Amino acid sequence: MNLTLKIWRQKNDKETGKLVTYPVKDISPDMSFLEMFDVLNEELITKGDEPIAFDHDCREGICGMCSMFINGRPHGPKRGVTTCQLHMRSFKNGDTIVVEPWRAAAFPVIKDLTVDRSAFDRIISKGGFISVNTGNAQDANNIPIPKPDADASFEAAACIGCGACVATCKNSSAMLFVSAKVSQLALLPQGRVEATTRVKNMVAQMDEEGFGNCTNTGACEIECPKGISLENIARMNREYFVANIKS
Amino acid sequence: MSKLDSKIPEGPLEQKWEKYKSSVALVNPANKRSLEVIVVGSGLAGASAASSLAEMGYKVKVFCFQDSARRAHSIAAQGGINAAKNYQNDGDSTYRLFYDTIKGGDYRAREANVYRLASVSANIIDQCVAMGVPLAREYGGMLSNRSFGGTQVQRTFYAAGQTGQQLLLGAYSGLQRQVGLGTIEMFARHEMLEVVNIEGKCRGIIARDLISGKLERHFGHAVLLCTGGYGNVFYLSTNAMGSNVTAAWKATKKGAFFGNPCFTQIHPTCIPVSGDHQSKLTLMSESLRNDGRIWVPKKQGDTRKANEIPEEERDYYLERRYPAFGNLVPRDVASRAAKERCDAGFGVGTSKMAVYLDFKSAIARYGHSKALTQGINNPSAQQLKDFGKLVVEEKYGNLFEMYEQITGENPYELPMRIYPAVHYTMGGLWVDYNLMTTVPGLYALGEANFSDHGANRLGASALMQGLADGYFVIPYTIGAYLSKEIATKAISTDHEAFVSAEKDAQGIIDKLFAIKGTKSVDHFHKRLGKIMWDKCGMARNEKGLKEAIAEIRTLREEFWKDVRVPGSANDFNPELEKAGRVADFIELGELMCMDALNRSESCGGHFREESQTEEGEALRKDEEFAYVAAWENKGNHTYELHKEELKFEAIKIAARSYK
DSSP states (O other): OOEEEEEEEOSSSSSOOEEEEEEEOSOOTTSBHHHHHHHHHHHHHHHTOOOOOOOOOSSSSOSOOOOOEETTEETOSSTTOOGGGOBGGGSOTTOEEEEEOOOOTTSOEEETTEEOOHHHHHHHTTTSSOOOOTTOOOOGGGSOOOHHHHHHHHHHHTOOOOOHHHHHOTTOBOHHHHHHHHHHHHTSHHHHTTHHHHHHHHHHHHHHTTOBOOOOOOHHHHHOTTOOOTHHHHHHHHHHHHHHHHO | OOSOOOOOOSSOHHHHHHHHHHHSOOOOHHHHTTOEEEEEOOSHHHHHHHHHHHHHTOEEEEEOSSSSGGGSGGGGOOSOEEOOOOTTOSSOOHHHHHHHHHHHTTTOSOHHHHHHHHHHHHHHHHHHHHTTOOOOBOTTSOBOOBOOTTOSSOOEEOSTTOHHHHHHHHHHHHHHHHHHHTSEEEEOSEEEEEEEEETTEEEEEEEEETTTOOEEEEEOSEEEEOOOOOGGGGSSSSSOTTOOSHHHHHHHHTTOOEEOTTOEEEEEEEOOOOOTTOOOOOBOOGGGGGTOEEEEESSTTOOSOGGGSOGGGEEOHHHHHOTTTGGGSOHHHHHHHHHHHHHTTOOOSSSSOOEEEEOHHHHHHHHHHHHHHTTOSSOOHHHHHHHHHHHHHHHHHHHHHHHHHHHSOOTTTSOEEEEEEEEEESOEEOOOTTSBOSSTTEEEOGGGBOOSSTTSOOTTOHHHHHHIIIIIIHHHHHHHHHTTOTTOOOOOTTSHHHHHHHHHHHHHHHHHHHHOOSBOHHHHHHHHHHHHHHHSSSSBOHHHHHHHHHHHHHHHHHHHHHBOOOSOSSSOOHHHHHHHHHHHHHHHHHHHHHHHHHOOSOBTTBOBTTSBOTTSOBOOOHHHHOEEEEEEEOSTTOEEEEEEEOOOSSSOOOOOOOO
16 A cells, blocks of 8 residues: 655654655555554664654553544544554555644643653542552452442443543543543442542542543544443542532 | 572471561661662552552652553553462362462472462452452452463453453552652653662662653662563564563673573464564463364365364364363463474464464353353354354453454454464563562562563463562562661762763763664564574574574674664654664573573473473473573673572472373
């Protein structure tokens, strides 16, 4: 396949960036999208140009590091996959593909397609945990957990923290990310103990980081590579409402 | 005195750890506040160690090269975590887990360490559940288990095919909690480039801020390397793209010995290589061997599609060769058996370097029982298939999806095509019972050390070891050292040792940029990978290893003459990061081949063609090689071998059989 790529190049967060056009040739449909970038970068290095900086690591869709906004969609045209799992067979010979970084005020660009998502870590450090020190635990089967609750908690916990939800949201809201963690812990008996302070503290930090509000457009759910459900946002709103009444 | 003192406590095996815990020196809470610990790496071992030490009161700094601690490659572990809970009432015990692990490792691991690992395994599950890790449950609300290779009990806990993710996010949440409390300072997008020793003790590190490119000096009373394995020396592996040996390798240059470098695990069930462009290999979890059956056609070079080959013309070669364990033989055995069939011309797929992993009978079996629970006593063939698919999807859904994404084939309809790939490294920094390397104050935890898996790791044991080291071992053993350091004040990073270590790190960076060669870093990495895979992979022999050593030396010289590193040092520069890592991989590759050459026996994942039984099984030479090979880096690419004899007191050393 021969393709035309229009890729966002930006030296750092101070300078303005622009789209630069790169033609690529002889791309195999079995390549992953990132392997196509490897080919392009190899070419740029050999020519003496600077390669395109992009985040990636596990290349099997679980670490959440890869983050490309492809033709106006985070992680590209296929549903339920990350950029590293997107294969070139999803494109046609002759296509023009536009690749941008995640765009959100809370995710400043570091270089080219790489952005800073440390805001997510700061939100987790405000309450995305159960306060149990090592060595304090009782036998794991002492608290039976109904399978449907455990399954629902697991589904929320499957979030990989990639930030696609923020990138696709017209408000750059982080509600899906935050609500997934709030839900995972709220659904478990162990997590109920701190449920009130957790949701309030995490939401407060989310606001402080400059993420936008949720207007229920549902784009996040559609673009989430792990299928995190909008129900989590409803659950978080309920938790938040109850927490505020209680205090 | 020998340089290798494993510091194994006296006493009967079952009491060693209990006695150690009650007698090891402690550090009082006030003194902990002035003791600083550096943790490099934020995977299961690093995150669990960091949070546990911070909870105890130590001042902790954590470094990782990824953009967040949550992205460490532990996240990609799929199948599960072992623990001797005996929840299934199937005869499991601490001793059995210990025995299985020693036998699985082909009698090349230290008994005392493995027994400790087995005895803390149950605590790990308790801890993770308390922290909110949503492990799989049965309808009664109790935890669910499954089987993994090399065992005959069900002791593996799991969260669908994402167990590593769930455990890591649990450990990460504990870490972030301490970050919020101010007891851990987190340095993401930082890479450790040097270890700093002062007066014979490890006192800190030099790290590069990967965004600004600046080198930083960090002091610590102790340094913990939790930096994972070195499988990427093969270029293609199931490791993440960034996984590297640099931290461990730099440690060897400052006096830490490297244990059993040639012990690498080739995982039997990975998606086969599909072309030259491929950047990494994807694992299909071992848990699939609970339900999938492995086969090849009985006829050589059979070109029919899998579904057109009738049952009686299929060779379920693992079930044939190993009736007692069948498809659940350990990884090294399964990998070699796949290679044997493919080399003999029975391979499938376009490359003929693959075997089938088939779920047809599992789908039928599950379909039948699901139909019964739905009250359907005479299900149609279609109903059986539909119900069976539902059950299989619940167990392995994400793996099946991943397979389909990568290959474009639907594994519910067609058997998966799989082939072995590099997955894990049992070798690593040599550590004593305290997890301390040969440099006082420098520790290695998790995959980064050599300690618990011998010559072959059993499935679902990596997660167990990482968390055991971090949650339940280092919090005790570090006291043995730090209790003697309470009078040591924090050392200024203006100390000449920090200045000179920083100069060394800067020197390597400057040297890389000065080459201005013609070939990319990946070019050299791919060539190294090919040498390693061909000559130090699933089967090794003297001639090949000698050739490999010579080829790697030539490659190393070429690298330092002709590599091209674009951009600048004072900038976010992923090519520079890769260059430094590949330079270290090249040196390590040579040592791996030397180790493999020295060990002329076969054991576990290390198969020397010269040493095999008539049936083609690995043949150990216990009189000659029942030792850990610990290599001392003497500089200028020379290494000295030290041996730690392995004594087996609780277990009778025997030929390993899974028949």
